Amino acid sequence: MPLIALAVLSYAAGLVAGFIGSPAAAILSGIAYASVAALNRRGTHAALGALVVAGACVAMHDAATAARCRADALHGGEWAAEPEDAAAPGAYVRATMRWAGCAMPASMSVETGRAAAGARVSIRGSVFLTARGLKIAHARISPLGSRDALLLARAGIGARIDTLFRKDAPLVRALLIADERAVDPAVKDRFAVSGIVHMLSISGLHVAIIAMAVELLCRMVRLRPATASIATLVITALYIAVIGLPAPAVRSGVMLGVRSLCRMLQRPTSPWAALALGAAVPLVSPATVLDLGYQLSVLGMAGLVASGALGKRVIPATWSGTRGSLARALLTSCVACCASAPLVAWTFGRISLVAPITNILATPVVAVLQPALFLAVAVSPLRALGMLLADACHPLLLALDTIATVGASVPFAALTVAPTLPTAILAGAASIAMLVACMSRAPARAIAISIGALTVAAWRPLWPVRDGRMELHMIDVGQGDAIALRTPAGRWLLFDAGRNWTGGDAGRATVIPYLRRRGGDVVLFVLSHPHADHVGGGASVIAGLHPTAYWDGAYAGTSPPYRASLVAASEQHVAWRRVHPGDSLVVDGVRLHVLAPDSAWMIGLKDPNAGSVVVRAEYGAIRMLMMGDAEKGEEERLVEEYGDSLRADVLKVGHHGSNTSSTPAFLARVHPRVALISVGAGNMYGHPSASTLRSLAGVGAAVLRTDLEGSIVCRTDGRTLEVEEGGDRWVVGSQSKP
Secondary structure, three states, X not given: OOHHHHHHHHHHHHHHHHHHOOHHHHHHHHHHHHHHHHHOOOHHHHHHHHHHHHHHHHHHHHHHHHHHHHHHHXXXXXXXXXXXXXXXXXXXXXXXXXXXXXXXXEEEEEEEOOEOOOEEEEEEEEEEEOOOOEEEEEEEEEEEEEEOHHHHHHHHHHHHHHHHHHHHHXXXXXXXXXXXXXXXXXXXXXXXXXXXXXXXXXXXXXXXXXXXXXXXXXXXXXXXXXXXXXXXXXXXXXXXXXXXXOHHHHHHHHHHHHHHHHHHXXXXXXXXXXXXXXXXXXXXXXXXXXXXXXXXXXXXXXHHHHHHHHHHHHOOOOOOHHHHHHHHHHHHHHHHHHHHHHHHHHHHOEEEOOHHHHHHHHHHHHHHHHHHHHHHHHOOOOHHHHHHHHHHHHHHHHHHHHHHHHHHHOOOOEEEOOOOHHHHHHHHHHHHHHHHHHHOOOOHHHHHHHHXXXXXXXXXXXXXXXXXXXXXXXXXXXXXXXXXXXXXXXXEEEEOOOOEEOOEEHHHHHHHHHHHHHOOOEEEEEEOOOOHXXXXXXXXXXXXXXXXXXXXXOOOOOXXXXXXXXXXXXXXXXXXXXXXXXXXXXXXXXXXXXXXXOHHHHOOOOOHHHHOOEEEEEEOOEEEEEOOOOOHHHHHHHHHHHHHHHOOOEEEOHHHHOOOOOOHHHHHHHOOOEEEEOOOOOOOOOOOOHHHHHHHHHOOOEEEEHHHHOXXXXXXXXXXXXXXXXXXXXXXXXXXXX
């Protein structure tokens, strides 16, 4: 391996140790190693030790600066920012916040004010610290006058994509401008199960394909080779800048530049050296070393380089044509998947077993699709031609989605795992040893290390551990409800099961896969009321997950999906129970208390919403209140009956945030810190209502919605409360005043 690759690896190791390990230990170890190497006159090893020390020191400084900025954010009252999308009242947009030499990513829910994408604005609001940056609730914005040209260009391209591709636009946005926000969670899930989810985000593959297409076009118009290479680099660099400089794209762009420069100078270079340079440039921002996309990009490319060396040794030279190409493609796919498997397992909790095959099938589709999408957007000012090319791309988009769908439907397509940290480290060591074995002409020692690490990892089964925390998962089922409480022992208490539709339901399509991926038995199913958007998936959930008991308010009326859930409960021998106020249950330290409805209240009701089962869940000092679709009348009865004891840290807002629920008097008693609204994007009911959002803002609640953030998790150890949404995490309570 070239010296530059070892140098970048040493520096990156120091950064990782400085950010998430023990920087003092890394510095002392690096100094000791460098000193011993220097005494033995091994200058190269001394330099590598010094780079470890340098990386740890840089990480410490960067972390200290970030901590100062985070602390300043809580005490500031006004910030400057550039929103990535157009901002308007009710919108939820991403932005970059800037103040006093600090710059942090943020997301904000806009309460008042408007601004175009890329416009520089002033923001006031309630600020929460998150794992990724900042979350601004009740944001009040006002323009400052200037604009960010790159953000403006990206927003313009997004608008062109929406016009050209219509229903295909969410997928095209992900493939072309790294905007995955509009991609349906079900689509992401099947791409993940089939092992090609990386193709939904801009990676080195996408940039390399576009660069090759641009270079081919330059050659077709008879540009000189040097001119074609320069034009390709310039266009590729502009594209990477417009999509926001994602680390995988920057890595690929640098490697493209190294290859072009070496070709013009007629100087060969090691692929490991090119990879090292590509991996080093994004580390200008040290925290990039912790970015998952960056890590997967570097590991995947390392797998490609290693598989090339292995293929030269194990694939017979006589295998030419199709047989040789397929053998090399399968070997490359397998090595790359194995290289990234430990990181994928640790991050996503599952490993796709069909990934080597689906990647072979999907790669040529993307190789044609990506430049075609790029060309369609490039010629979009010529509307007729742009529409023609966009329509021509539809079969390719359908083919890519079909590969994901078929791959995900294969029995045991993905293996669900929950590795502990020691297991993940051992699997990572096995992966690195495997890469070394692929490169080495004497691989026996590396193979032995890899097998040994895997053996030790397998000795400790991959199962979830008890971490002493309860979790509330508000599962994104569109316009409906499905809330799952997970006990510290990993068992589930499920409230509602989402909607149904012709030929399917959210229970089968969303709830069952969501819970099965995370493991654990379902102890209880609670139905708030028999409307189809709550019980639509009930029969599927009961038949598929076999809960021990079924709690129901027994509203005097019925619906087809409600009857189906009762039939399923009878067939599966699930104990049905009509609940009353005062009923309670304790499961693994989680206490459930039924607050409503009582029998007297249920008499004469004409709307099932008004008879929703209301349950309070408690774990330690933390309370969570599940309201179903309870409306004003039931809320008034609860206030009268329970008064201040309604207080809860987390409120599952009644009736999807409708103005028929969440009255000021009720919210004043509950006074939630977090308000969760389960609602479908662009729903026909106009949920949630502006008046409900204002009422929640009035009591200082952080409002989270499934139509904006997807599935949401609230996690507690009985004392503190943590929220996870959209891949971000934040602790409730670390909030600035509006």
